[in-house]
């Protein structure tokens with residue numbers, strides 16, 4: 354098969370690696386230049402930002418702190434941040450946080466240098482002319498946004514989740530320091546970890562999958578499945594934290610060159626209506642979508658079962674698929690993630706709207722099995738009523 358792979362991001366991985374951020378910056382930026390640092394109130398509370406600010410100041414950089422990032426970030430906040438960044442004449446955006454902070458930072462980097470609103474980019478009405486350099490320091494092992502070319506932003510007026518996607522949105526530099534993930538609480542560790550697994554599965558199995566996305570995705574699955582429970586049970590288990598961050602990076606490299614698929618389409622629909630955390634929304638739909646896809650692609654899913662060690666090489670294809678569905682279901686349940694019907698605000702009356710939103714998602718066409726609006730509706734009902 355023909356394929357192409359592009360990755361401009363410099364990746365630096367290591368314990369304590371964030372403490373030498375200014376060495377990396379000094380290669381590209383002169384003393385006296387300004388940075389726009391994007392983070393969220395939760396990260397601020399952990400005390401991770403102060404030492405970074407201190408080291409930046411010591412290296413004679415100016416910093417504007419933008420710490421208003423919310424989960425499921427909105428277009429209005431990105432526009433506000435971009436205006437502020439322009440005012441401060443900042444040379445680059447530094448994101449310290451999870452997917453919300455990184456996706457907000459990417460969108461601010463775009464809107465600070467180019468005109469328009471996020472929807473126009475997501476709908477293909479504008480070109481991605483110029484984007485400020487983006488530097489990412491992830492604080493969760495999940496999103497992979499530090500190496501991807503996309504940002505998911507919610508349009509405040511319509512609640513629609515929009516994906517901005519362009520090579521220019523790929524970060525210049527990603528610094529992955531497992532220490533930054535140490536204080537993430539168990540429920541967030543669990544949800545973001547499942548998100549990473551879904552990236553690996555969808556990146557490796559979607560219609561655009563390539564040998565590279567399969568290699569990265571399958572390696573990510575092998576790291577994440579046996580490790581996530583340890584990271585949830587003991588946040589100070591730095592071996593588990595390190596492995597999870599490696600897994601989420603590899604998963605990002607997998608879907609970052611291909612796409613996500615139906616699990617994300619349903620998850621983004623759910624989050625846009627009820628503000629459900631992204632990882633939780635993915636977790637609730639994973640088993641149902643795997644079941645749906647395995648009906649037409651049993652060999653592919655038997656392979657997933659073996660890669661994730663839910664089945665062995667001697668199991669038949671049919672048995673391996675059954676073990677995959679059972680294994681993934683039990684794995685998610687053990688992480689303590691609630692079921693769809695237990696999530697705040699979820700109403701059966703909204704399922705038609707959710708099916709519409711999922712079907713309109715640009716990644717619907719990437720699902721390995723063609724999927725219709727009616728299929729989404731059936732999956733929603735099946736997931737809601739599952740025991």
Ligand SMILES: [Fe+2]
Nearest residue numbers: 496548552631
């Ligand atoms: Fe995701």
